[in-house]
Amino acid sequence: MSAQHEAAARDEHDWSVEAWRPAPDQRTAASATASQWRLMWWKFRRHRLAMVSGVVVIVIYLLALFADFVAPVDPNLTSTRHTYAPPQSIGLFVDGAWLPHVNGYKVEIDPIAVRRTFVEDPEKIVPIGLFVRSEPYEFLGLFTLHTRLIGPLEPGQPFYLLGADRLGRDVLSRILHGARVSMSIGLVGVAVSLGLGVLLGGISGYHGGWVDDAVQRLIELLKAIPTIPLWMGLAAAIPATWSPLTVYFAITVLISLIGWTSLAREVRGRFLSMKSEDFVTAARLDRASELRVIMRHMAPSFVSHIIATLTLAIPAMILAETALSFLGIGLRAPVVSWGVLLQEAQNVRAVATAPWLLTPGLAVVIAVLSLNFLGDGLRDAADPYAD
Amino acid sequence: MIDAVCQGRPMHDREDDPVLEVRGLSTTFDLRTGPLHAVRDASFTVRRGRTLCIVGESGSGKSVAARSILRIVPSPGRIEAGRILLHGVDRTTDLATLDARSPAMRAIRGARISMIFQEPMSSLSPVHRIGNQIAESLQLHTALDKPARRARVIELLRQVEIPEPEEAVDRYPFEYSGGMRQRAMIAMALACEPDVLIADEPTTALDVTTQAEILDLIARLQADRGMGVMFITHDMGVVAEIADEVCVMFRGEVVESGPVDGIFHAAKHPYTRMLIGSAAKLENRAAAKPPAPGADAPPILVVECLSKRFRAKKGLFGRRAVVTDAVRDASLTLRRGETLGVVGESGSGKTTLGRMVLRVIEPSGGRATYFDAAGTAVELTALDRKGLRRLYGEMRMIFQDPMSSLNPRMTVEQVIGEPLRNDGWRQRAIQDRVAELLDLVGLPVDVMERYPHAFSGGQRQRIGIARALAPEPRLIVADEATSALDVSLRAQVLDLLLDIQRRMDLSFLFISHDISVIRYFCDRVAVMRKGEIVELGPVDRVCEAPEHPYTRALLSAVPRPDPRARRLGARHRYVEEVAS
Numbered sequence: 001m002s003a004q005h006e007a008a009a010r011d012e013h014d015w016s017v018e019a020w021r022p023a024p025d026q027r028t029a030a031s032a033t034a035s036q037w038r039l040m041w042w043k044f045r046r047h048r049l050a051m052v053s054g055v056v057v058i059v060i061y062l063l064a065l066f067a068d069f070v071a072p073v074d075p076n077l078t079s080t081r082h083t084y085a086p087p088q089s090i091g092l093f094v095d096g097a098w099l100p101h102v103n104g105y106k107v108e109i110d111p112i113a114v115r116r117t118f119v120e121d122p123e124k125i126v127p128i129g130l131f132v133r134s135e136p137y138e139f140l141g142l143f144t145l146h147t148r149l150i151g152p153l154e155p156g157q158p159f160y161l162l163g164a165d166r167l168g169r170d171v172l173s174r175i176l177h178g179a180r181v182s183m184s185i186g187l188v189g190v191a192v193s194l195g196l197g198v199l200l201g202g203i204s205g206y207h208g209g210w211v212d213d214a215v216q217r218l219i220e221l222l223k224a225i226p227t228i229p230l231w232m233g234l235a236a237a238i239p240a241t242w243s244p245l246t247v248y249f250a251i252t253v254l255i256s257l258i259g260w261t262s263l264a265r266e267v268r269g270r271f272l273s274m275k276s277e278d279f280v281t282a283a284r285l286d287r288a289s290e291l292r293v294i295m296r297h298m299a300p301s302f303v304s305h306i307i308a309t310l311t312l313a314i315p316a317m318i319l320a321e322t323a324l325s326f327l328g329i330g331l332r333a334p335v336v337s338w339g340v341l342l343q344e345a346q347n348v349r350a351v352a353t354a355p356w357l358l359t360p361g362l363a364v365v366i367a368v369l370s371l372n373f374l375g376d377g378l379r380d381a382a383d384p385y386a387d
Numbered sequence: 388m389i390d391a392v393c394q395g396r397p398m399h400d401r402e403d404d405p406v407l408e409v410r411g412l413s414t415t416f417d418l419r420t421g422p423l424h425a426v427r428d429a430s431f432t433v434r435r436g437r438t439l440c441i442v443g444e445s446g447s448g449k450s451v452a453a454r455s456i457l458r459i460v461p462s463p464g465r466i467e468a469g470r471i472l473l474h475g476v477d478r479t480t481d482l483a484t485l486d487a488r489s490p491a492m493r494a495i496r497g498a499r500i501s502m503i504f505q506e507p508m509s510s511l512s513p514v515h516r517i518g519n520q521i522a523e524s525l526q527l528h529t530a531l532d533k534p535a536r537r538a539r540v541i542e543l544l545r546q547v548e549i550p551e552p553e554e555a556v557d558r559y560p561f562e563y564s565g566g567m568r569q570r571a572m573i574a575m576a577l578a579c580e581p582d583v584l585i586a587d588e589p590t591t592a593l594d595v596t597t598q599a600e601i602l603d604l605i606a607r608l609q610a611d612r613g614m615g616v617m618f619i620t621h622d623m624g625v626v627a628e629i630a631d632e633v634c635v636m637f638r639g640e641v642v643e644s645g646p647v648d649g650i651f652h653a654a655k656h657p658y659t660r661m662l663i664g665s666a667a668k669l670e671n672r673a674a675a676k677p678p679a680p681g682a683d684a685p686p687i688l689v690v691e692c693l694s695k696r697f698r699a700k701k702g703l704f705g706r707r708a709v710v711t712d713a714v715r716d717a718s719l720t721l722r723r724g725e726t727l728g729v730v731g732e733s734g735s736g737k738t739t740l741g742r743m744v745l746r747v748i749e750p751s752g753g754r755a756t757y758f759d760a761a762g763t764a765v766e767l768t769a770l771d772r773k774g775l776r777r778l779y780g781e782m783r784m785i786f787q788d789p790m791s792s793l794n795p796r797m798t799v800e801q802v803i804g805e806p807l808r809n810d811g812w813r814q815r816a817i818q819d820r821v822a823e824l825l826d827l828v829g830l831p832v833d834v835m836e837r838y839p840h841a842f843s844g845g846q847r848q849r850i851g852i853a854r855a856l857a858p859e860p861r862l863i864v865a866d867e868a869t870s871a872l873d874v875s876l877r878a879q880v881l882d883l884l885l886d887i888q889r890r891m892d893l894s895f896l897f898i899s900h901d902i903s904v905i906r907y908f909c910d911r912v913a914v915m916r917k918g919e920i921v922e923l924g925p926v927d928r929v930c931e932a933p934e935h936p937y938t939r940a941l942l943s944a945v946p947r948p949d950p951r952a953r954r955l956g957a958r959h960r961y962v963e964e965v966a967s
Binding site for chain 2: 031032033034035036039277278279281282283284285286287288289292297300301385
């Protein structure tokens, strides 16, 4: 091509910025029409740890939901012959032949401490399997089942994957059932906080003025009260005659009484910052009603933030329940929750002889950590237009 | 004496000697999506006592080039190739080969090459006194003791024309105005008598009169000290005013460079011609502008003595009330089919005035009256919510920031169709109308499904314009509608508005800080200063023969994109009366 030709071609070229600079997200046609939630999902997916944590959280909730089926035995089934039985390990072969099994126990008497100790007895083979027959039980109170996910082929044989407690109850089954209460108290508590927080925070941020002042001072007041003594005082006021279920709800309300404050602040902050956004002014000038401005124009941009905050609030609820129950002022037996289970591990002697009683603590750590990581990931993804 | 205290400064040099030579510089960012070549094979030379202007639009790689020289390219950027030669008295250093964190590089930064940034607020630390911040570089690069450093800082502040430097030295950045902060930044950059000063858009965030003073100051200090200045800007007017040599960057490449006169009057590259053309175009009234309606045309908006007073409570328990008059007794009349510009610097109250007309901000006094199509007067300032909402179909607004004024969570169709939907239109009809509007503002119809994040700034502003036009308004308040756009787009958007005005019989209240935009687009102009309208008249008359001294100062501070007719040297300064 001649130089003249080139120059002519160059002159015809559109040299304005629009012509060459790709718009921020025109790389793919898909992202141009991607809604907020899809963009958030793309951003969240890049956060590996949060993705893994999300899966863990889902698994924990599924386990809690299907605890009846997954747990090898009834969590309240006692066995005096197996008090403080240590955890068994699963073997897959017997004499080279395929036979999943655990070993039974034999009792030895420690001649010095004069104490019964359990030792695994390689002679006693307890064959185990999946989907085994069991005592009938009510599944979620809906229908009766005779099958459990895992257990000894012959019902009644000893099967303690995480050991047994003081009364010979299976720790694994109790942790799985405890997950129900502990994980759901987080959800219910957060739901109550959400209602209070969004309502009061929203009013506070949107209305401003003296309403804002009043709500903010109330929050400060609530935050200034030391939580543990407050809970102790309120929990002590719960009548001992109440049924475990009523106590459960009373405790949830107590916990969320404090929990809503941070959520209300979050919502208020969002409202305040968004009230002055140009697109909200534009919506008003577009003749949108106040309700539509809030619901259609403002809410979508902070709902994602609220979800992230909620996810981060659940672990706090779980920890609060565990702490209360551990101190003996929260839930009480026969309700099974992780805090109640950890009460067993309060005395040093028990822990020294049966360290597996601490495993509910491990469950708490896993649940809280994965919820926190998940919440972090959600928070980072909550504003997909940030960069 | 000063020469002796700063190390590494060559003794005496001839003017015009190259002091910094950049040869074949390439800087690349390794992004997830692949390498981004921010600067490609760029070469330029900074000469002692001369000013090299690097000019280009946003994203052209001009800032990255400057940062590459100081080796402060943000991660994941890296210099891929090229040499950056800094000539000293006895030896030449290639900065590209130095380690970015090495002591050798640190000794050069701030001492031999220093830099001023665009945002004077964010580049000064808010928690340290101005004096201490300037003294820090003296502490790092010289052997001066503390009292000597302080004396030197006061001397520097005096040189950059900060009043009462003895007191100003102990103040914090928040006590300085924007222009004073930029002066302090310059003092900091000059503390060690650098050979090269890199100024990265140092006046973009400033008002035009402040810009003129800062440009003046840099030019004077440069003449005193014989520094080489590398000045980065997007503003062709500034280039024409100060440059000795120009280097035009486009998509990371230097497309043209040479002496300023040659660039402006004999540009070879079409991109350069386009840049100069768009700047020069705004020097005159638009050719396509319809004739201004005569004085007998019926009014559409009459503003009488409109005022806004902001009260802020200060002090313990808010006992001390601080009163700010954002707008004082503003009166103007907008006639049907007319475009009335409102020009002023930041804080002049022009935005508040525009928003008060639409009652987005509630006025504290005065009256605004709107005349509808039948000529009936509607008193805006006395309307209730319902009455206002009815009028919002006839009075619309175009916003400054095309990023924040479009809801990122709605598609283009929803954004533009929102006023129609709230007016009770059917979905089908909305779609047809949105397609029509998109066509009107020059966007393809198939973008309806997309979200605002998929568009560039100029395209978003077009979407904003389409939204404003949707309910067939009669009056549009445009608040800095073109300020966030690159120069090549500014004229395009203005031409679009002119075209629409011709077709739709619109009246504009056009608010801008940029007198050239006003001159291009408006029939009459109101000049605002500190909340008051100081002058109001036909654009040509105000621009050619301004009556108020402030208008004269404002006009003479606007850089003219022609190096043969530099304006700033002979500019008129407005000296504020000491009253008020």
